[in-house]
Amino acid sequence: MIAAVLLAGLLAQASQPTGFVSVFGDHFPNRDTTELRARVFAEEKVDAGPRVRLTASGFAEGLLADRAGQVSDAIVEPQDVTLTLKTARAELTAGLARVVWGRLDELQPTDVVNPLDLSRFFFEGRSEARLAVPLVRGKLFAGDKASIEAVYVPFFRRARFDRLDEPSSPFNIAPRLPQGGQTAVPIVDRAPPRIAANAQGGARVSVTSGRVDWSVSAYDGFRPFGLYTPTPAGVLERSYARFTMVGADFETAKGAWAARGEVAVFPRDTFQTPSSPAIVEGRSFDAGGGVDRKAGDYHVSGDVLVHRESHDGGSRTDVSVIASVDREFARQKYASRLFAVYNPGQASGFLRGIASAALRDNVALEGSLGWFAGRGDDSVSRFADSDFAYVRLKYFF
Numbered sequence: 001m002i003a004a005v006l007l008a009g010l011l012a013q014a015s016q017p018t019g020f021v022s023v024f025g026d027h028f029p030n031r032d033t034t035e036l037r038a039r040v041f042a043e044e045k046v047d048a049g050p051r052v053r054l055t056a057s058g059f060a061e062g063l064l065a066d067r068a069g070q071v072s073d074a075i076v077e078p079q080d081v082t083l084t085l086k087t088a089r090a091e092l093t094a095g096l097a098r099v100v101w102g103r104l105d106e107l108q109p110t111d112v113v114n115p116l117d118l119s120r121f122f123f124e125g126r127s128e129a130r131l132a133v134p135l136v137r138g139k140l141f142a143g144d145k146a147s148i149e150a151v152y153v154p155f156f157r158r159a160r161f162d163r164l165d166e167p168s169s170p171f172n173i174a175p176r177l178p179q180g181g182q183t184a185v186p187i188v189d190r191a192p193p194r195i196a197a198n199a200q201g202g203a204r205v206s207v208t209s210g211r212v213d214w215s216v217s218a219y220d221g222f223r224p225f226g227l228y229t230p231t232p233a234g235v236l237e238r239s240y241a242r243f244t245m246v247g248a249d250f251e252t253a254k255g256a257w258a259a260r261g262e263v264a265v266f267p268r269d270t271f272q273t274p275s276s277p278a279i280v281e282g283r284s285f286d287a288g289g290g291v292d293r294k295a296g297d298y299h300v301s302g303d304v305l306v307h308r309e310s311h312d313g314g315s316r317t318d319v320s321v322i323a324s325v326d327r328e329f330a331r332q333k334y335a336s337r338l339f340a341v342y343n344p345g346q347a348s349g350f351l352r353g354i355a356s357a358a359l360r361d362n363v364a365l366e367g368s369l370g371w372f373a374g375r376g377d378d379s380v381s382r383f384a385d386s387d388f389a390y391v392r393l394k395y396f397f
Helices: 002-013 118-124
Strands: 018-028 033-047 052-066 070-086 090-097 133-142 146-153 187-190 200-209 212-222 227-230 236-239 242-254 257-271 280-295 298-311 314-329 334-343 348-360 363-373 388-396
Touching (some): 118 363, 257 298
Antiparallel strands (some): 018 388, 052 070, 090 133, 146 200, 298 314
C-alpha cells in the first residue's frame, strides 16, 4: 500500500514519465487457447539533490482470453519503487526492487533474490520476468575495483506461473484433477508468515582483477515455487522450503570474445519428484560457463549448464546447452533474436524466436514463436503442451 501511494505521488509530480502502451495477442495451438493482453507501463526518476534519487515504475495489465472458456482479469502493480541515498563510497536503497545477480544468459544459478513470472520468462525473457520484492540494499565501494552489496528481504513473495488469472493459464503446471485435465485441485497456500524469523537475505562481493570481473555471493531464503502435498481433506497444501546458496561468477574479455562462468552450491535444498508427492531434503549445485562474440551485425553466445541434485530419494544430473543469436538490420530498424535451451539427456528443449520492426520512432511491431520439445522429467519438459505464438504492437511515450 505504501509503495502504491509513493508510486502515485511520484508520477503525479513528474512532468513527463516514460513508458509504453502495448497490445499483445497470443495463441497456444496445443491447448486451443487464444489471448489478448494489454499493458500500460510508466516510469519516472526524480533526483532530489545530488545524493537522493526517487524511482517509481508500475503497470496496469488486462486479459481477455478463451482458455477452455471465457476468462478475463486485470491487475495494477508497482514494479520498482525505491528511495536511494548516495555518497561517494556508499549507497542505500529501500523499497520494492529487482536485484540482478549472475552472468550466464537467461539461466543464472545465483540470481535468487527475485521470484519469476513464468509467462513473462517464456514470452520476453528473464529481465522482464523478475518480480520486485520489498528490500533494503546497501553497497560499499572501494574505488572502481571492488564493492560489497548486502540485501535484506523482510517479506516473502512467491513466484507465479502467470499474474493474469493464474489457475487457467497455459503455463500453470500445478497438479490438476483427471477430469479432462482442466479442473485444478483446490490449493491451500502456506506462504511463510511475515515475521522476523522468515526474513531472507545475503551478500555479494564484486571485484575487478586485471581484465577479470568476478564475484562471490551467499543467500538464505525460500524457494519461490511451492511444493504440493495432498491432505486428507482432498486439497493440496502448497508450502515453500528454505534454501541456502553459496555462489561465484566471473567474466572476462579478449578481443571480440567474452568468456563467463557461474556456479551456485545449495547445501540446503528441498525437492519433489514428478513421480511422488513426497518432499525430500538434500543438496544441489548448478555450474556453467560460456562465451559470446560480436561479429558485425550478429551477436552470438553459447553456454553449458550442469545441474546436479541428490537426496534420500535418489539423485539426478541434467546438462543444458544454451545458445542465442541476435541480429540487427537496416541501421537497427529491424532486429531478431533466437534463443534455445537443449537437454540432451532428456531430449527436451525450448526454442524462442523474436522479430521486431520499428514502424516509427515510437511505434514497434513484434512477433514471436515459442516451441517446447520432449516429455522427460526435467523442468522444461513439464511445459511440453505450451507452444505459443504472439504478435505485439508497442507505443512508447
